[in-house]
Amino acid sequence: MVHGWPGSFFEFYKILPLLTEGRDGLVFEVICPSIPGYGFSEAPHKTGFDSIAAARIFYKLMQRLGFKEFYMQGGDWGGLITTNIAQMRPENVKGLHLNFFPVTKHNLQMLVSLLLGAYVPFLVGFTREDVKRIFPYFKKNVYEMLRESGYMHIQATKPDTAGCGLNDSPVGLAAYILEKFSTWTDKQFRDLEDGGLERKFSLDDLLTNVMIYWVTGSMVSSMRFYKENLNGNPEKRPDAKIGVRVPTGLAAFPNELLHAPLVWAQPRYKNVISYSYMLRGGHFAAFEEPELLAEDIRQFVKKVEK
Structure with a gap:
């Protein structure tokens, strides 16, 4: 299981017992590595360390741990890294x-x-739920992304400038990270005085994640991962030209930053055997709704193992 930004391996602490303790005849051994440059994983020393480079490292990690075959799960950057592994080593x-x-x-x-x-919608492969989540398109996608993607432009162009300031201020670091755990969990939390942070998380859990960045001084290197991945046209990346043919399960959470209908995902993911409209939850699925995510993972694995 691979995390993203501004998360960490700690996102998976609540879901671990749900997967490692036997349920429905399934027991998982779970590996939750930190992306290099995040938390306690050493930062890259050379430029060019993108998701493909991280995928190579994580594949080697699994080989050295003795896993010749394995399932993968990811969100945010973790979703791209695990996708890259599936492309390289199907x-x-x-x-x-x-x-x-x-x-x-x-x-x-x-x-x-x-x-x-x-x-x-039926003519273009949309379901009623797709229509509900996508339209009106400009409001729910273009306008919302303009409001929420300012950080991405900073981190894709000047990560060291902002990152050094955050590494020097614990309050600034906490504010920068926690704002994402507010609006990326539910956009309506944006209008609440407390950001709705304690509606889905405890302050202890949120601050534990912040502390992982603070004590390791990894904010700059984690932000730099954006620059390495977004320094060109994403459609011209090598992995953009290769389809994913391994069995794939997709869990679409209603408060995710962007909704991708199955018909949009299939050109890249050629073998989708499970697509679930999740009842609730946002971007930090394992942290926010561990029970729902664990159940969807189990159902997906059951279909693959039939």
Whole structure:
């Protein structure tokens, strides 16, 4: 299981016992590594360390731990890293489960579905739930992403400038990180005085995640991961040209930053055997709704193992 930003391996503490203790005849041995440059994993010393480089390291990690075949789960950057492993080493990946799978390659099919989807969804492969989550498109996608993606532009262009300031101020670091755990959990929390932080998390858990960044001084290197991955056209990356053919399970949480219908995901993920509209939850699925995510993982693995 691989985390993203501004998360850490600690996101998985609540879901671990739900997977490692036997349920429905399934028992998992779970590996939760930190992305290099995050938390206690040493930061890269050379430029060019992107998700593909992280995927190579994590694949080698699994080999050295003795796992020749394994399932993978990821969200945020973890979703991209695990996708890259599935692309590079499909013979070793029994299945891939994702709770974040944004569409990066836009095509005519996507344009047509946006034009017609709100009126005749069945013609473009949308379900009623897709329509509910996507439309009105400009408000729920373009406008919301403009409001929420300022950090991405900073981290993709000047990560060291902002990162050094955050590494020097515990209050600034906490504010920068916790704001994401507010609005990325539920956009409506943006209008609450306390940001709704304690509606889904405890302050102890939130501050534990912040402390992992603070005591390791890893904010700069974690932010730099954006620059390494977003320094060019994402559609021209090597991994953008290769489909994922391993069995794939997709969990679409209603408060995720962007909703990707199955019909949009299938051009990249060629073998989707499970697509779930989750009842509740946002970007930090394992941290926020561990029971729901664990159950979806189990159901996905059952389908693969049949």
